[in-house]
Amino acid sequence: MNIGVVSLGCAKNLVDTENMLGLLYGAGFKFVSDPYDADILIVNTCGFILPAKQESINAILEMAEYKKHGRCKTLVATGCLIERYREELKKELPEVDIFIGVHEYDKLPALLNSPVQKDCLPRLLLTPPYRAYLRIGDGCSNRCTYCAIPLIRKGLKSVPEKDLIDEAKRLADLGVTELTLIAQDTSGYGRDIYGKPRLIPLLKELDRISGLHWIRVLYTYPDTVNYELLDTLSGGDKLVPYLDMPLQHINDDILRAMNRRGDKRHICSVLDYIRTHYPNFTLRTTMMVGFPSETEAQFAELMQFLRDYPFDRVGCFAYSIEENTAAADMENQIPDKVKQERLDALMRQQQTISLALNQGRIGEECELLIESMDENFSYGRTMRFAPDADGQVLVPRRAFHGTGCYIPIRLTEADCYDMRGESL
Numbered sequence: 001m002n003i004g005v006v007s008l009g010c011a012k013n014l015v016d017t018e019n020m021l022g023l024l025y026g027a028g029f030k031f032v033s034d035p036y037d038a039d040i041l042i043v044n045t046c047g048f049i050l051p052a053k054q055e056s057i058n059a060i061l062e063m064a065e066y067k068k069h070g071r072c073k074t075l076v077a078t079g080c081l082i083e084r085y086r087e088e089l090k091k092e093l094p095e096v097d098i099f100i101g102v103h104e105y106d107k108l109p110a111l112l113n114s115p116v117q118k119d120c121l122p123r124l125l126l127t128p129p130y131r132a133y134l135r136i137g138d139g140c141s142n143r144c145t146y147c148a149i150p151l152i153r154k155g156l157k158s159v160p161e162k163d164l165i166d167e168a169k170r171l172a173d174l175g176v177t178e179l180t181l182i183a184q185d186t187s188g189y190g191r192d193i194y195g196k197p198r199l200i201p202l203l204k205e206l207d208r209i210s211g212l213h214w215i216r217v218l219y220t221y222p223d224t225v226n227y228e229l230l231d232t233l234s235g236g237d238k239l240v241p242y243l244d245m246p247l248q249h250i251n252d253d254i255l256r257a258m259n260r261r262g263d264k265r266h267i268c269s270v271l272d273y274i275r276t277h278y279p280n281f282t283l284r285t286t287m288m289v290g291f292p293s294e295t296e297a298q299f300a301e302l303m304q305f306l307r308d309y310p311f312d313r314v315g316c317f318a319y320s321i322e323e324n325t326a327a328a329d330m331e332n333q334i335p336d337k338v339k340q341e342r343l344d345a346l347m348r349q350q351q352t353i354s355l356a357l358n359q360g361r362i363g364e365e366c367e368l369l370i371e372s373m374d375e376n377f378s379y380g381r382t383m384r385f386a387p388d389a390d391g392q393v394l395v396p397r398r399a400f401h402g403t404g405c406y407i408p409i410r411l412t413e414a415d416c417y418d419m420r421g422e423s424l
């Protein structure tokens with residue numbers, strides 16, 4: 001039986017899809033890239049915010065068309081959207097035959113009438129063979145007032161350190177050289193099973209695994225980012241001096257209303273430490289504008305903060321009301337027009353900041369991981385560019401270039417998201 005899969009949402013959801021494929025491959029299913037050739041179509045959905053939910057519904061309806069015109073007999077909807085709205089969707093989407101939540105993937109082979117022994121096959125990577133995500137935990141025990149993820153994924157469940165080391169070694173043996181650590185809150189890793197955060201010892205163990213070349217951490221939480229973590233990230237052989245620390249805001253009243261731990265003073269002390277000790281760090285964050293009650297003055301404070309503490313990369317969202325979250329019932333909701341104006345203003349300012357920081361890197365000699373090539377150029381990333389999130393670097397193609405290779409380059413040109421370089 002042929003299976004076609006659509007995987008939506010974040011990298012954590014992608015790992016779910018990869019685990020699902022491992023299970024199904026072990027059950028004897030084959031995978032096809034053209035949905036027209038699939039007997040079974042699976043859509044792994046995202047249920048985070050409105051645009052993502054809409055994209056998931058559209059994908060399900062699009063795949064449902066193949067039940068009319070293709071081989072498809074069974075349409076399966078899985079993932080966060082299903083976990084959150086299963087009963088409503090069962091009524092609204094009669095096209096779907098099987099609904100699977102985020103904690104039920106192991107039931108899928110049996111539901112598709114092909115039982116499998118558990119643990120027979122590990123996940124099948126959907127990333128290029130030289131890179132992979134390592135999901136170190138699932139769920140989140142923080143309770144940010146705007147966020148639906150704890151409603152979907154429940155509380156933090158860290159993966160035991162030994163399992164992660166074994167998984168990382170297995171991936172390195174498969175040829176993975178770039179490993180990206182993900183979870184909803186990576187710096188809180190281990191709090192549930194070891195009683196305190198254990199990201200640092202985990203990183204030190206991963207740093208010893210031969211075959212890996214770059215190890216990066218995404219999605220740290222401000223109040224568990226401390227000097228020791230920064231020293232560790234900048235002191236390893238393979239650990240990349242890259243800090244992704246979603247802040248959401250900087251005004252203390254807004255941070256309190258968001259129920260975010262780690263106030264402005266703490267955040268600035270972390271950034272001051274980096275500026276003093278590790279000016280070569282790459283900084284990424286995520287901000288939210290238009291949170292209920294956000295005043296012009298609080299927004300101006302956020303804009304000033306991003307000028308005072310320039311980040312290489314800033315992702316920004318306009319607050320969107322998510323039912324059953326605490327913020328949905330808050331007064332002083334901000335009009336959509338104002339949210340959009342603030343979002344545009346912040347991203348316009350950030351383009352100028354990112355351009356200036358990238359221009360400051362011209363002349364820098366570093367390594368480029370080649371990810372694709374055309375007849376003229378090779379495209380890839382240096383340590384400063386996270387996979388699937390940041391821009392890219394292009395260099396004139398040379399005969400010895402190959403995807404998955406690390407080559408020495410010098411950076412020669414910059415724009416706000418991408419850069420150009422030359423092979424050394």
Ligand code: SF4
Pocket residue numbers: 140141142143144147148149150184185221
């Ligand atoms: S840290 Fe906050 S925003 Fe992130 S997943 Fe957890 S609750 Fe949501």
